Amino acid sequence: MKEKTQVADIDRAFYDFRYEEDESSFLGCGITPDIIREISQEKGDPEWMTEFRLHALKVYERLEMPAWGPDISGLDMDRIVAYIRPEKRMQNDWESVPDDIKETFEKLGIPQAERESLAGVGAQYDSELVYHNVRKEVAESGVVYTDLESAMHDERYAEMIRSHFMKLVPPTDHKFAALHGAVWSGGSFVYVPDGVRLEIPLQSYFRLNARGAGQFEHTLIIVGENAYLHFIEGCSAPKYYEASLHAGCVELFVGNNSTLRYSTIENWSKNMYNLNTKRATVGENAKVEWVSGSFGSHVSYLYPMSILNGRGARAEFTGITFAGEGQNLDTGAKIVHNAPDTSSYMNTRSISKSGGISTFRSSVVINENAVGSKSSVSCESLMLDSISRSDTIPAMVVKTDKADVGHEARIGRISDEAVFYLMSRGLDENSAKALIVSGFAENVSKELPLEYAAEMNNLINIEMKGSIG
Amino acid sequence: MTKTRLNILPTPTFGHLGVNYTEREVGFAGKENISVPEGADRQIIQFVDSDDDTCVAVGKNARLQLVRVCASEQGCVSKVNAALDEDAELGLIQLYLGGNNVSEIIAELNGSRSFFRADIGYDLGKDCTLDLNLAADHNGRKSISEINAGGVLRENAQKIFKGTIDFRTGSSGAKGSEKEDVILMDGAVVNKTVPVILCAEEDVEGSHGASIGRIDEGQVFYMKSRGIPEEKIYEMITRSKLARIIRKIGDEKTEQRIYNILGWGDEVE
Amino acid sequence: MSELLNVTGLHTSADGKEILHGVSLTIEESSTHVIMGPNGAGKSTLGSAIIGSPEYTVTSGSITFRGEDITGLTPDKRAKLGIFLSFQNPVEIPGITLSSFLRSAYENVTGERIKLFDFKKKLKAAMDVLNMDSAYAERELNVGFSGGEKKKAEILQLLVLRPKLAILDETDSGLDVDAVKTVSAGIKAYREQTGGSLLIITHNTKILEALTVDRTHIIADGRITAEGGAELIDEITANGFDKYIGR
Numbered sequence: 001m002k003e004k005t006q007v008a009d010i011d012r013a014f015y016d017f018r019y020e021e022d023e024s025s026f027l028g029c030g031i032t033p034d035i036i037r038e039i040s041q042e043k044g045d046p047e048w049m050t051e052f053r054l055h056a057l058k059v060y061e062r063l064e065m066p067a068w069g070p071d072i073s074g075l076d077m078d079r080i081v082a083y084i085r086p087e088k089r090m091q092n093d094w095e096s097v098p099d100d101i102k103e104t105f106e107k108l109g110i111p112q113a114e115r116e117s118l119a120g121v122g123a124q125y126d127s128e129l130v131y132h133n134v135r136k137e138v139a140e141s142g143v144v145y146t147d148l149e150s151a152m153h154d155e156r157y158a159e160m161i162r163s164h165f166m167k168l169v170p171p172t173d174h175k176f177a178a179l180h181g182a183v184w185s186g187g188s189f190v191y192v193p194d195g196v197r198l199e200i201p202l203q204s205y206f207r208l209n210a211r212g213a214g215q216f217e218h219t220l221i222i223v224g225e226n227a228y229l230h231f232i233e234g235c236s237a238p239k240y241y242e243a244s245l246h247a248g249c250v251e252l253f254v255g256n257n258s259t260l261r262y263s264t265i266e267n268w269s270k271n272m273y274n275l276n277t278k279r280a281t282v283g284e285n286a287k288v289e290w291v292s293g294s295f296g297s298h299v300s301y302l303y304p305m306s307i308l309n310g311r312g313a314r315a316e317f318t319g320i321t322f323a324g325e326g327q328n329l330d331t332g333a334k335i336v337h338n339a340p341d342t343s344s345y346m347n348t349r350s351i352s353k354s355g356g357i358s359t360f361r362s363s364v365v366i367n368e369n370a371v372g373s374k375s376s377v378s379c380e381s382l383m384l385d386s387i388s389r390s391d392t393i394p395a396m397v398v399k400t401d402k403a404d405v406g407h408e409a410r411i412g413r414i415s416d417e418a419v420f421y422l423m424s425r426g427l428d429e430n431s432a433k434a435l436i437v438s439g440f441a442e443n444v445s446k447e448l449p450l451e452y453a454a455e456m457n458n459l460i461n462i463e464m465k466g467s468i469g
Numbered sequence: 470m471t472k473t474r475l476n477i478l479p480t481p482t483f484g485h486l487g488v489n490y491t492e493r494e495v496g497f498a499g500k501e502n503i504s505v506p507e508g509a510d511r512q513i514i515q516f517v518d519s520d521d522d523t524c525v526a527v528g529k530n531a532r533l534q535l536v537r538v539c540a541s542e543q544g545c546v547s548k549v550n551a552a553l554d555e556d557a558e559l560g561l562i563q564l565y566l567g568g569n570n571v572s573e574i575i576a577e578l579n580g581s582r583s584f585f586r587a588d589i590g591y592d593l594g595k596d597c598t599l600d601l602n603l604a605a606d607h608n609g610r611k612s613i614s615e616i617n618a619g620g621v622l623r624e625n626a627q628k629i630f631k632g633t634i635d636f637r638t639g640s641s642g643a644k645g646s647e648k649e650d651v652i653l654m655d656g657a658v659v660n661k662t663v664p665v666i667l668c669a670e671e672d673v674e675g676s677h678g679a680s681i682g683r684i685d686e687g688q689v690f691y692m693k694s695r696g697i698p699e700e701k702i703y704e705m706i707t708r709s710k711l712a713r714i715i716r717k718i719g720d721e722k723t724e725q726r727i728y729n730i731l732g733w734g735d736e737v738e
Numbered sequence: 739m740s741e742l743l744n745v746t747g748l749h750t751s752a753d754g755k756e757i758l759h760g761v762s763l764t765i766e767e768s769s770t771h772v773i774m775g776p777n778g779a780g781k782s783t784l785g786s787a788i789i790g791s792p793e794y795t796v797t798s799g800s801i802t803f804r805g806e807d808i809t810g811l812t813p814d815k816r817a818k819l820g821i822f823l824s825f826q827n828p829v830e831i832p833g834i835t836l837s838s839f840l841r842s843a844y845e846n847v848t849g850e851r852i853k854l855f856d857f858k859k860k861l862k863a864a865m866d867v868l869n870m871d872s873a874y875a876e877r878e879l880n881v882g883f884s885g886g887e888k889k890k891a892e893i894l895q896l897l898v899l900r901p902k903l904a905i906l907d908e909t910d911s912g913l914d915v916d917a918v919k920t921v922s923a924g925i926k927a928y929r930e931q932t933g934g935s936l937l938i939i940t941h942n943t944k945i946l947e948a949l950t951v952d953r954t955h956i957i958a959d960g961r962i963t964a965e966g967g968a969e970l971i972d973e974i975t976a977n978g979f980d981k982y983i984g985r
Binding site for chain 2: 066067068334361363365368371381383384385386388389390391392393394395396397398399400401402403404405406407408409410411412413
Binding site for chain 2: 789790791792793812813814816817818822823825828829831832833834838839840842843846847895899
């Protein structure tokens with residue numbers, strides 16, 4: 001009983017103190033313009049990018065930490081700064097990878113070479129062969145899929161990148177967007193020309209080989225008009241970096257009458273602060289579809305945002321978050337209706353277990369000009385025990401009378417009846433609960449390609465078997 | 470007078486939405502106390518027209534129906550802080566019929582099986598604002614909260630409704646539900662709705678729902694097909710939202726007084 | 739007999755898809771017409787188009803009622819002229835009682851104020867025809883009503899509003915034997931009390947037993963494919979629609 005009280009108290013105290021706390025003492029310093037120049041030089045940035053980085057650093061120093069969300073005071077910025085410096089970057093070794101990560105690799109049956117790549121150490125995962133085939137098919141369709149750094153130097157794309165890079169998520173957006181702007185490294189550039197419908201999904205998985213990539217990576221996707229793309233980010237295997245901050249940025253530009261589906265299964269190692277920013281702008285009669293599974297990390301702030309700028313633009317967000325022991329996952333989505341007849345649909349599930357905290361946080365804004373717009377939000381939360389926590393904090397702002405906004409949320413537990421029923425058919429309690437939780441996650445799994453859905457279920461099983469009873 | 474930070478959302482969210490708190494000058498005359506002793510059953514009706522800070526204690530097995538009508542021209546800051554003992558029941562009916570109101574309602578469901586029901590109604594016209602922060606804090610086992618809010622915004626009215634159901638440790642078996650139904654009548658209105666559920670207990674059931682926007686097109690068509698013109702339909706449906714709450718007061722004189730304020734005359738519908 | 743309703747070359751579409759491909763139909767005063775046809779043929783669409791549902795757009799053709807072109811009128815104006823549609827699935831309207839709703843509709847349709855007491859009397863009389871508990875009058879419109887109760891509430895409105903043309907859209911579907919009897923009695927009472935015309939959209943011939951059918955229209959794939967007298971109903975009952983599908 002005592003333990004229960006503690007969990008709740010600590011959390012409340014944290015909320016109460018948020019306003020007064022002066023965070024400038026940490027995270028304020030450590031990265032100097034010299035370090036930034038060094039990084040920029042090593043990467044061979046064009047001049048505008050060096051300037052951009054230095055500008056972002058200034059913004060970073062000026063901005064304050066968010067006054068809401070999970071505690072990130074445990075983030076050791078000195079250590080992160082140390083890893084950002086080019087000469088030291090990512091010199092991990094396999095021995096330093098924690099045992100629980102190694103065990104999970106084992107359970108997921110991932111080959112050794114790939115494990116080392118995922119853990120950010122040593123040899124690159126030999127995905128070139130697979131990747132080559134994908135690349136060939138992709139290239140034939142006219143789609144560009146490459147890493148952002150080399151694209152920046154390719155005269156065919158240089159201007160496109162310059163005119164889109166961090167235009168959707170400017171460094172002024174928040175402190176970690178500014179940090180990202182200053183130190184970003186690695187990532188993908190995808191360009192889908194008008195009229196091209198790419199049937200196979202592109203997977204960022206094959207791109208995670210670059211040293212240090214995956215921590216401050218930048219994904220820039222530009223989809224032309226009347227086009228289709230499905231992009232898959234991440235995989236169910238845990239990704240480990242000794243420096244425990246992930247501040248990536250994803251910018252998606254969806255042209256008129258196009259659809260972009262962006263799927264993520266994220267399983268950062270449990271030391272990670274995942275402060276990721278994802279955003280899409282959606283043109284006339286175009287659509288963005290987010291499918292998002294958050295399993296890993298110590299702390300997450302993740303709210304993919306869709307800005308519906310064209311008449312008839314649509315956004316769909318389907319998400320699941322599983323917060324286990326030691327995790328505080330603050331996830332959700334943001335939608336801005338900026339044009340007439342736009343529509344949005346959000347459907348999320350969250351699960352809290354073994355002291356984990358999951359928070360669903362969302363905002364839907366319907367602006368004055370978004371007449372005839374519709375939005376519907378539905379979120380469900382499952383509490384698996386009483387030492388965990390689950391909060392739901394949606395907000396709706398409506399500035400026109402010609403809109404329809406609906407919202408539904410539900411929180412509860414696994415029904416004893418359902419567990420009993422499954423047990424009466426021969427399942428043990430853990431398996432019964434795992435099965436029910438997998439069913440609860442079905443909103444997401446049914447949106448994923450088959451092998452990803454299977455991996456996600458596998459992940460849920462591993463999490464569920466961890467500590468029931 | 471200095472500005473005081475009021476209506477603080479129990480857990481802050483995205484700053485740019487402007488829903489985390491409100492700042493306003495207040496002039497509370499003092500604290501008013503309402504105490505309902507064990508086993509008693511009371512109804513208290515108040516027309517609130519100046520800044521007001523009221524503490525309510527509902528004892529074991531006691532019942533209180535508290536009716537508060539905020540209908541002054543300029544509006545006011547009002548607070549209700551209620552504590553409910555075992556098996557206590559508080560039914561709160563609160564109406565906002567004009568002015569610029571900032572209102573906070575906190576119900577602490579401390580006793581086992583305590584029950585809190587809130588019926589919140591508003592009809593806000595030109596230049597009217599309402600900033601409402603309501604929280605049902607479940608501490609007691611099997612405590613129940615039911616929050617129903619609804620109303621209509623006209624012309625350039627602005628409204629924020631923040632409603633929190635907080636299942637705290639120890640509230641096992643508790644249930645909380647929250648609903649808001651807002652009708653927007655004009656293009657210049659601004660509506661913000663933040664329905665929060667905080668949960669630190671496994672064995673609880675919480676739900677919230679919100680519906681914001683125009684009157685359902687199917688309803689309008691159905692009523693039109695029976696010969697009722699559009700303006701009349703809007704009038705009937707918006708009135709019905711408030712009338713539903715007003716009828717719960719069950720005191721004819723008060724009900725009539727409210728109808729008069731609303732300019733409905735003798736006939737409600 | 740003079741003409742009450744005339745539909746000429748009516749084309750309607752919903753979400754850009756055409757459903758009725760040129761339907762023509764005439765209904766005389768004080769007559770009973772039946773529309774039959776397979777599922778999805780456009781029967782309900784025709785009923786909805788006559789009352790002016792915003793769901794369907796009339797792309798060409800016209801509807802006249804008592805000589806007046808009503809194609810562009812809003813549903814409330816059509817109701818005022820004397821058209822009534824009994825909905826297949828009436829919507830629920832929370833907060834408004836059946837009684838106050840119907841009184842408002844009555845005043846708008848007739849154009850005269852009615853005292854609450856007089857209205858209640860009128861309502862009670864109609865409810866008696868349908869064996870309805872008078873408590874229904876004070877319940878919220880259609881809220882929590884069973885399928886049968888909703889249908890009865892529709893017929894109740896028909897009896898109170900006394901339109902010149904009543905379109906009954908599948909009023910008998912989903913009802914048990916007793917409920918069909920009650921509803922049939924209500925329809926019969928409407929005919930006897932007002933002499934108004936009926937346009938009955940149905941699958942079921944039970945509801946027609948107490949009525950004298952003047953004309954039957956078969957709709958298939960958005961077109962009227964056959965017309966005849968009451969005998970057509972028996973033929974359909976015996977042989978089905980197969981003969982009337984396609985061209």
